[in-house]
Amino acid sequence: MQARLLATYRLAVPAAEAESRAAALTAEQSVEMPVEAIADARVRAEIVATVESIRPAGEAFEVTLGLAAATTGPEASQLANMLFGNCSLQPEVELLDVAFPAGYAAAFPGPAQGVAGLREMTGAAGRALTCTALKPQGSTVAHLAGLAGTFARAGVDLVKDDHGLANQAFSPFAARVPAVQRAIEAANRETGGRTLYAPTFSGGPAALAQQARIARDCGVRVALVAPMLVGLPVFEWLRRESGLALLAHPAFGGASRVAPALLLGTLFRLLGADATIFPNHGGRVSYPRETCLAVVQAARGDWESLPATLPVPAGGMSVARVPEMLADYGRDTMLLIGGGLLVAGDALAERSRDFVRAVREASS
Amino acid sequence: MQARLLATYRLAVPAAEAESRAAALTAEQSVEMPVEAIADARVRAEIVATVESIRPAGEAFEVTLGLAAATTGPEASQLANMLFGNCSLQPEVELLDVAFPAGYAAAFPGPAQGVAGLREMTGAAGRALTCTALKPQGSTVAHLAGLAGTFARAGVDLVKDDHGLANQAFSPFAARVPAVQRAIEAANRETGGRTLYAPTFSGGPAALAQQARIARDCGVRVALVAPMLVGLPVFEWLRRESGLALLAHPAFGGASRVAPALLLGTLFRLLGADATIFPNHGGRVSYPRETCLAVVQAARGDWESLPATLPVPAGGMSVARVPEMLADYGRDTMLLIGGGLLVAGDALAERSRDFVRAVREASS
Numbered sequence: 001m002q003a004r005l006l007a008t009y010r011l012a013v014p015a016a017e018a019e020s021r022a023a024a025l026t027a028e029q030s031v032e033m034p035v036e037a038i039a040d041a042r043v044r045a046e047i048v049a050t051v052e053s054i055r056p057a058g059e060a061f062e063v064t065l066g067l068a069a070a071t072t073g074p075e076a077s078q079l080a081n082m083l084f085g086n087c088s089l090q091p092e093v094e095l096l097d098v099a100f101p102a103g104y105a106a107a108f109p110g111p112a113q114g115v116a117g118l119r120e121m122t123g124a125a126g127r128a129l130t131c132t133a134l135k136p137q138g139s140t141v142a143h144l145a146g147l148a149g150t151f152a153r154a155g156v157d158l159v160k161d162d163h164g165l166a167n168q169a170f171s172p173f174a175a176r177v178p179a180v181q182r183a184i185e186a187a188n189r190e191t192g193g194r195t196l197y198a199p200t201f202s203g204g205p206a207a208l209a210q211q212a213r214i215a216r217d218c219g220v221r222v223a224l225v226a227p228m229l230v231g232l233p234v235f236e237w238l239r240r241e242s243g244l245a246l247l248a249h250p251a252f253g254g255a256s257r258v259a260p261a262l263l264l265g266t267l268f269r270l271l272g273a274d275a276t277i278f279p280n281h282g283g284r285v286s287y288p289r290e291t292c293l294a295v296v297q298a299a300r301g302d303w304e305s306l307p308a309t310l311p312v313p314a315g316g317m318s319v320a321r322v323p324e325m326l327a328d329y330g331r332d333t334m335l336l337i338g339g340g341l342l343v344a345g346d347a348l349a350e351r352s353r354d355f356v357r358a359v360r361e362a363s364s
Numbered sequence: 365m366q367a368r369l370l371a372t373y374r375l376a377v378p379a380a381e382a383e384s385r386a387a388a389l390t391a392e393q394s395v396e397m398p399v400e401a402i403a404d405a406r407v408r409a410e411i412v413a414t415v416e417s418i419r420p421a422g423e424a425f426e427v428t429l430g431l432a433a434a435t436t437g438p439e440a441s442q443l444a445n446m447l448f449g450n451c452s453l454q455p456e457v458e459l460l461d462v463a464f465p466a467g468y469a470a471a472f473p474g475p476a477q478g479v480a481g482l483r484e485m486t487g488a489a490g491r492a493l494t495c496t497a498l499k500p501q502g503s504t505v506a507h508l509a510g511l512a513g514t515f516a517r518a519g520v521d522l523v524k525d526d527h528g529l530a531n532q533a534f535s536p537f538a539a540r541v542p543a544v545q546r547a548i549e550a551a552n553r554e555t556g557g558r559t560l561y562a563p564t565f566s567g568g569p570a571a572l573a574q575q576a577r578i579a580r581d582c583g584v585r586v587a588l589v590a591p592m593l594v595g596l597p598v599f600e601w602l603r604r605e606s607g608l609a610l611l612a613h614p615a616f617g618g619a620s621r622v623a624p625a626l627l628l629g630t631l632f633r634l635l636g637a638d639a640t641i642f643p644n645h646g647g648r649v650s651y652p653r654e655t656c657l658a659v660v661q662a663a664r665g666d667w668e669s670l671p672a673t674l675p676v677p678a679g680g681m682s683v684a685r686v687p688e689m690l691a692d693y694g695r696d697t698m699l700l701i702g703g704g705l706l707v708a709g710d711a712l713a714e715r716s717r718d719f720v721r722a723v724r725e726a727s728s
Contacts, residue, residue: 033707037709038500073530078531081616085616088616089617133396137411162395229449233566237569284388285454339396342398
């Protein structure tokens with residue numbers, strides 16, 4: 001018997017069809033042809049997926065399939081393909097969870113820095129970390145660099161680009177990134193702080209390689225990347241090749257009927273996310289609290305030798321919610337407040353200092 | 365006024381919330397911060413998205429936003445980000461359609477070959493094309509090459525890898541692709557035919573570049589690529605750099621709450637798909653017939669100077685359905701039957717010839 005990934009799907013089908021649909025799914029997610037037409041006994045035994053269990057779950061069924069590890073590569077796009085390639089096209093199928101066989105993760109990179117590395121890079125020992133965002137897109141480079149300096153002087157640990165800041169004409173990457181980095185370094189020299197900058201990486205492989213070069217050349221050590229926008233295997237490639245810590249952004253990823261904990265937690269961690277942003281409950285996006293706790297657990301729970309990924313609750317958060325968020329998620333967390341600082345207008349510096357102080361007080 | 369993309373979303377919200385949710389969406393899909401906190405009047409006028417219309421649609425509302433073209437790059441990942449980045453995380457939002465401003469498409473590559481080019485490459489003039497798949501994964505290279513030879517001798521225009529055939533140990537790309545290509549070329553010499561082979565490309569940029577090299581070196585002219593697995597910008601990069609015609613596969617793409625015609629038709633075409641596979645109605649995946657007709661229209665309808673993309677209905681099709689499919693889709697179509705041929709077992713060659721004959725008879 002070959003090693004199997006245990007993939008659990010929610011099938012919204014009538015009880016009378018549960019068994020036949022589970023069986024159909026074993027073919028769809030492996031050989032994609034009628035199993036009875038396969039002459040090779042080895043393929044039937046070792047490659048075709050197996051039904052491991054079928055359990056009623058409310059109006060639907062939870063079906064666990066055994067997917068042969070040999071079919072997945074191991075490589076990011078083929079792993080996603082075997083987990084949820086064709087059946088992503090079937091609206092009644094949802095991917096809930098995956099249990100990997102022992103040793104499976106070793107073929108993937110996992111986080112280079114993770115929680116411990118990001119603490120060391122920012123000097124944030126024994127407390128939660130803070131993060132904010134440069135917005136809005138359309139601003140001049142000078143405006144964004146000014147904001148970055150304000151945030152850095154307030155002591156925010158990580159200043160990231162808004163995920164909508166790409167390589168547009170109004171603030172091209174090659175002009176924006178060195179200018180923002182210089183502003184942050186100047187503030188660090190003033191304060192003795194160690195604020196980091198994470199610019200948004202976007203585009204195809206050639207553009208990404210160039211962005212990594214520009215970023216490294218001016219001293220940037222972290223990249224903000226949306227794995228679902230650039231592609232899961234590209235995210236893994238950046239982990240291996242860029243030399244930068246990776247802050248994963250969930251854009252374009254929430255609608256894929258893959259459970260958020262699996263996608264933003266488990267899979268992004270496996271492919272190398274050092275930190276992973278997720279939309280916190282009570283914000284602009286409505287993940288329930290249990291979903292958020294599951295993301296956090298997937299990001300930093302024990303997993304063989306993989307470092308923990310730093311979870312980053314976000315999406316319409318405010319300074320007032322800092323104590324509650326830290327009570328829920330603990331200090332191995334980075335709180336991200338973007339718009340909630342920027343609405344302070346002229347009081348931005350003060351609001352930013354309030355944020356930094358609130359996080360330090362609530363978590364140290 | 366800057367050029368705007370008109371993006372239409374379905375918002376499943378109560379009537380009392382339609383207007384405020386539409387307004388919130390204008391910020392979410394552009395500046396991602398409260399608009400009233402933006403001091404720069406130019407950003408408010410030129411960058412923030414606008415509400416163009418709100419129309420009741422059944423239990424929900426169809427909202428058309430004007431997205432500033434300047435925010436989208438123009439580049440595949442940033443286009444996807446502005447269309448459906450953050451709001452993909454909101455389950456009540458669905459992306460239905462996009463109307464691009466005049467000239468917008470010119471910054472993207474579009475198909476290199478399209479319908480006309482694929483007809484020329486295969487010699488299939490004035491009729492629909494035929495396509496089949498090498499399966500199952502787990503088979504030896506020799507078995508797959510044998511199948512390919514059988515299909516080519518039967519006169520199938522395009523033999524593609526199953527999308528699950530990646531670079532696994534049982535049939536590594538570097539061994540499989542030259543062997544299959546040789547088998548097809550030998551058959552072509554026998555028959556005087558011009559069958560093409562489309563191997564599956566997968567993995568990160570370095571792997572894809574190597575696969576393109578191997579494929580070109582042995583005479584392969586088409587690649588099967590799932591844009592949602594490798595990443596939309598990677599698909600565009602392959603279009604520009606690989607020198608191969610691209611057959612797009614929908615894997616991992618159906619669940620993204622983007623209308624199939626927009627994703628598999630419009631967007632894949634914009635980024636360079638020469639042909640696009642979609643799950644036909646009445647097969648293993650349940651797109652309704654109108655959705656399929658909309659995909660076909662998006663793939664090959666008039667669109668400035670972009671060549672037409674060849675639509676490829678697939679997913680559990682049979683030779684018996686050839687006349688009906690061609691009546692629906694016309695001759696600028698490639699019919700894909702994979703498992704429906706392989707179930708013939710010992711009669712595979714005969715069934716393949718039946719398929720080729722049925723398509724010729726029904727469309728010429």
